[in-house]
Amino acid sequence: MLKRTSGFLVLLLLVLAVVPVSAQDEVTLVVWDNFTREAETTMIEALNAQFEEANPGVTVQRETYLTEDLTTVLPTALTETSGPDVAMINQGASNMGALVQAGLLLPLNDYADQYDWWNRYGAGLHARNSFSEDGAEFGVGNVYGVSNTAEVVGVFYWREDFEELGLEVPATLEELDAVLAALKDSGRTPIMFGSLDGWPAIHTLGAIQHSFATVEEVDAFTFGTEGGTFDTEANLLGAQKFLEWIAAGYFPDGFEGLDYDNASLSGFINHETSLWITGSWAAGNIIPELGEEPIGFFLFPPATADAPPLNIGGVGLAYGVRATSANPDVAAAYIDFITGSDAAAVLLENGFLPAAEVDTDVVAEGTLTADVVAAWNTISQGNAVGHYWDWTIPDMAPYIQELIAGVITPEDFIATVEADYTAE
């Protein structure tokens, strides 16, 4: 009897010794992100620590890549069982679309229902992370990612220049033209711009073209729906206006040889120009250097006074889940956390624009953050979020560089892009 009892006790001890380990459910969640800059790294590591604290037993193993490298390395990594469970995925047919086509991403619709991700930001914006199951159709079908940041390409400006010259934030393109002329006349270089890297040219020219365009036009072009074309009056007028600004000397001397990170960013922070047309992400670099006050942000104004201010923008890279991930539930919990309201507050604190709608009351008036949040809320609520041209035309930057160099006319430029667009 004693023997049996002691045998039972030994067994019980064994079970007790084993159970806590398995109950603790040690999970390592591999997450790939693109937060490579210093401010971004600090922020995301703090957020990950919060998630680990709220989910005992879960370790977030973070790997970070430049966005370009993410595009290159991610597809093969997603085919491996040791690949990332959660990864930030660039939108567009050649990125997310190709991954969906290869069956590498988990459709997130069920989790989206469970966590109510649908109302996290404007319903129309989920289209940017959606594809048909075969990956062929963009903007429809399953949702494959949720974004935590948003971005809007607008205009940063030095408030003191506007005050000195008695200028107002322009409400129309015509008013903006007047602002530029006044800045130029005062001996300033109006707009920071460098086209060496190529992609900033897509933002600057794109912003001007969106000013003339309607959201229906740019949606049709980007999602490839019927009637989608680049050959529009708006795009031609935008290209002509762009060349007009070059000819007027509104950009820095030798802007063809200026890059983004070194020349443009530091140049604007050093007050070499009064304005800078770029994405809201630059606030994350400007605020640590200059604080909240000296710089403001406004939406690129529409060409016609009563039109909504259509600006390039959208939700940032989307968090998706590897189709073969062993821990999809933990992955979804991470996405819920990183795109949720707690994270949004931290994002905002760090100069990022959260995708989730932000209450403008929580930010101090007259700050850069307030301007950026207000701009995003305006276009997000007003269904006036435009698109980056290179999502659709990967060669857009070289074409714009040809336009800048005068190798092709605005008419040739439209025809070249249209030919590329219809060749697919």
Added chain:
Amino acid sequence: MTLPSSASHLSTPKSKRGSGRPFARPYQAYLFLAPGLLLYLVFVFYPIINTARYSLFDWTGFSEPVYIGLENYTELFADNDFWKSIGNNFFFVTFYTILPILLALFLTALLTRSKLRGMSIYRTGLFIPQVMSSVVVGIIWRWLLGPTGPINEFLRLIGLGGLVQPWLGSFTYAPIAVGLVGTWYEYGLCMVLFIAGAQSIDQELYDAARIFGANAWQEFRYVTLPSLRPQILVAFVLTFIAAMRVFDMVFVLTGGGPGKQTYVTSLLIYEEAFQRNRAGYASAIAVVVTIIIIVVSLTVNYVQSRDGSQEVDI
């Protein structure tokens, strides 16, 4: 997508035919070869063969490959970007191959002819670009060539402000600027090859030339230059391969722009494979570039062996 990285087939030292047998059993020789051969097979030969195989498939790099025969190649030969980029590669041959060889010959003539004090410092200094990481070289030159960089500031300083250019962003000057950076990078290799070659030239040849009253130019033309012929051919092949493979420098300096003025085949391969998810098509481009390199290398090898000149080890 592996391009041959050396011209090792150029250097085949002739084994001495002795009577003694170095190995008791012939397979022992293969045992010693095995480790190197295995590495070569796994990391060079296998990827090359696979690249050639994938060039016959429609493949994103992570999808199920679909066999399409030579379709990638027919598309390639109708692709304007391909012709533009291969044209740029040949344009860069001038700067990566011809100019470095000429410059290195000039420097060799200078450095070997007379006894300069601190000779080794000059040699080392002149060779430094070659041992630097090409990405570092690219970043340095991007700064030097910037609109307000030291080169433009220097031009302004000496009153030549009219010549100031956004070098890397200019349609006209970007290819030349990128090319000259390549020249700066490659001449060191040629120079070291030539100096090594020049040191093995028999001093008596120079003595004889001087007795016949040769001046410096004639000494160079009739003694140094002919003696350096094997080294020049090796330098040609190595730098030609560099010109055809150039990627990192262009990627850092201009990204292939402005427009497609400095766009080269390796950028096209990179973009097709990793940005447009067309790994099969990218493989086809790599195969064509590899064939061009092989043909040129073999031609040079043939020229060299036909002349019966001595083989050269590098």
